[in-house]
Amino acid sequence: MSHSSKSPNASGPLLGCIADDFTGATDLANMLVREGMRTVQTIGLPEVAPTGVDAIVVALKSRTVPAAQAVAESLAALAWLQQQGCRQFFFKYCSTFDSTAAGNIGQVTDALLDALGADFTIACPVFPETGRTLYRGHLFINNQLLNESGMQNHPLTPMTDANLVRVLQQQTAGKVGLIAYPIVAQGAQAIRAETAVLRQQGARMAIVDALTNADLYAIGAACADLPLVTGGSGIALGLPANFIRAGLLNTSQDSQASALPAIDGWSAVLAGSASLATNAQVAHWNQKRPSFCIDALAVARGEPVVANALAFAHQHLAVQAPLIYATTSSEQVKQVQAALGVERAGALVEDTLAEIARGLFKLGVRRFVVAGGETSGAVVKALHVTALRIGKQIDPGVPATASIGDVPLALALKSGNFGAVDFFEKALGQLGDQRIEMSDGTIGL
Numbered sequence: 007m008s009h010s011s012k013s014p015n016a017s018g019p020l021l022g023c024i025a026d027d028f029t030g031a032t033d034l035a036n037m038l039v040r041e042g043m044r045t046v047q048t049i050g051l052p053e054v055a056p057t058g059v060d061a062i063v064v065a066l067k068s069r070t071v072p073a074a075q076a077v078a079e080s081l082a083a084l085a086w087l088q089q090q091g092c093r094q095f096f097f098k099y100c101s102t103f104d105s106t107a108a109g110n111i112g113q114v115t116d117a118l119l120d121a122l123g124a125d126f127t128i129a130c131p132v133f134p135e136t137g138r139t140l141y142r143g144h145l146f147i148n149n150q151l152l153n154e155s156g157m158q159n160h161p162l163t164p165m166t167d168a169n170l171v172r173v174l175q176q177q178t179a180g181k182v183g184l185i186a187y188p189i190v191a192q193g194a195q196a197i198r199a200e201t202a203v204l205r206q207q208g209a210r211m212a213i214v215d216a217l218t219n220a221d222l223y224a225i226g227a228a229c230a231d232l233p234l235v236t237g238g239s240g241i242a243l244g245l246p247a248n249f250i251r252a253g254l255l256n257t258s259q260d261s262q263a264s265a266l267p268a269i270d271g272w273s274a275v276l277a278g279s280a281s282l283a284t285n286a287q288v289a290h291w292n293q294k295r296p297s298f299c300i301d302a303l304a305v306a307r308g309e310p311v312v313a314n315a316l317a318f319a320h321q322h323l324a325v326q327a328p329l330i331y332a333t334t335s336s337e338q339v340k341q342v343q344a345a346l347g348v349e350r351a352g353a354l355v356e357d358t359l360a361e362i363a364r365g366l367f368k369l370g371v372r373r374f375v376v377a378g379g380e381t382s383g384a385v386v387k388a389l390h391v392t393a394l395r396i397g398k399q400i401d402p403g404v405p406a407t408a409s410i411g412d413v414p415l416a417l418a419l420k421s422g423n424f425g426a427v428d429f430f431e432k433a434l435g436q437l438g439d440q441r442i443e444m445s446d447g448t449i450g451l
């Protein structure tokens with residue numbers, strides 16, 4: 007990282023981040039804010055660049071698109087972040103290393119390295135607060151290997167191999183190495199020395215083991231001079247400290263999560279994730295709150311599902327927030343996919359929820375809780391959101407946010423697998439819905 011004689015924080019953004027989905031982007035922005043960087047998340051490339059920030063997170067929806075498209079969008083984001091003056095770059099993907107059979111983590115990393123004239127980076131999806139750890143190259147979700155954690159049934163990115171060296175190696179022609187835990191446990195110097203060894207051996211990327219936040223801080227310190235770092239939001243924990251050490255970042259100023267503006271209007275929850283955590287959250291909600299279930303096959307048959315969902319919402323909005331969900335078991339998702347094809351099924355459900363979001367907006371909804379990464383991408387695009395201000399964390403990996411624009415919206419974009427069972431209720435309370443009574447009888451948060 008190049009040192010500067012300018013006063014701290016006077017020189018524009020330091021860290022430029024490219025996230026491959028929207029919930030992943032808010033997860034990363036949440037982490038950077040927690041570590042003291044003033045951070046704004048943009049939805050794609052905005053016309054007006056954010057000012058007065060230390061980090062910018064560009065949210066793309068590139069996780070499941072064809073690799074060539076993901077590469078093109080990521081390179082455009084990199085070029086824009088370079089224009090903004092960023093000094094180091096971060097490629098954010100899922101803490102469960104979500105990939106299609108064809109990519110895109112390896113291909114995007116390769117392209118970003120080439121564009122930066124760099125020859126090496128690390129890959130580390132570890133996020134201990136949400137149970138993601140990596141040992142000897144194998145990713146665990148809590149006590150289970152990735153391929154036994156439920157992620158093997160993901161509708162778009164089924165993860166059937168926990169060996170990430172092998173997974174990443176299938177996505178790049180460059181050599182993938184491993185920095186295993188015995189080295190990581192020795193700290194930053196040992197990690198840096200090992201990267202030098204791997205580079206000499208011709209490695210272009212290295213999967214890095216980690217079990218704790220302390221490991222992530224050490225890995226972060228070892229990455230200070232890498233032009234590009236890749237990983238989940240956890241690995242970003244250690245990056246702000248590098249800028250502080252270099253005299254470029256002063257976190258003593260008011261750079262913590264900003265108090266978000268109060269936003270009036272109705273509230274609604276939209277769920278398009280079929281992950282285990284979202285299934286549990288929907289089941290919990292359904293015990294005593296109103297909800298409308300979207301039948302993907304009925305949408306495909308041309309039934310008026312959107313109109314029915316909006317009529318249902320209209321009945322409830324003035325009394326309490328409704329949930330509209332496509333969330334269902336992996337068996338049922340597979341049946342829908344068998345009938346419609348994987349891509350068409352995903353797109354159909356996403357488009358339906360996006361259209362419902364537009365309808366809800368017209369009905370006066372201004373607070374949206376959305377479950378699912380692809381789903382959040384579709385909804386946020388439908389609502390023409392261009393940038394987000396990051397507020398306080400609701401649950402690990404999910405902050406409250408507010409859109410920046412003429413009609414501000416309060417948004418909580420939840421990764422499918424994140425959040426406690428009462429996440430929807432908590433999120434509504436934190437977004438300012440005063441009517442939500444929590445399980446323990448308290449109102450709001």
Ligand SMILES: Nc1ncnc2c1ncn2[C@@H]1O[C@H](COP(=O)(O)OP(=O)(O)O)[C@@H](O)[C@H]1O
Pocket residue numbers: 161162278279280281284302332333334338339342343351352353354355356377378379380381382420421422423
């Ligand atoms: N009932 C369903 N049938 C078919 N596909 C579904 C159904 N429910 C959700 N999906 C699709 O599954 C995908 C879930 O992805 P995403 O929104 O990223 O959730 P997550 O965050 O859990 O990965 C989306 O493309 C969504 O449209």
Ligand SMILES: O=C(O)[C@@H](O)C(=O)COP(=O)(O)O
Pocket residue numbers: 027029030031033034099100101102238239378379380403420421422423
């Ligand atoms: O790193 C994570 O787990 C999340 O930030 C993330 O990327 C979420 O992806 P989805 O599960 O598709 O929402």
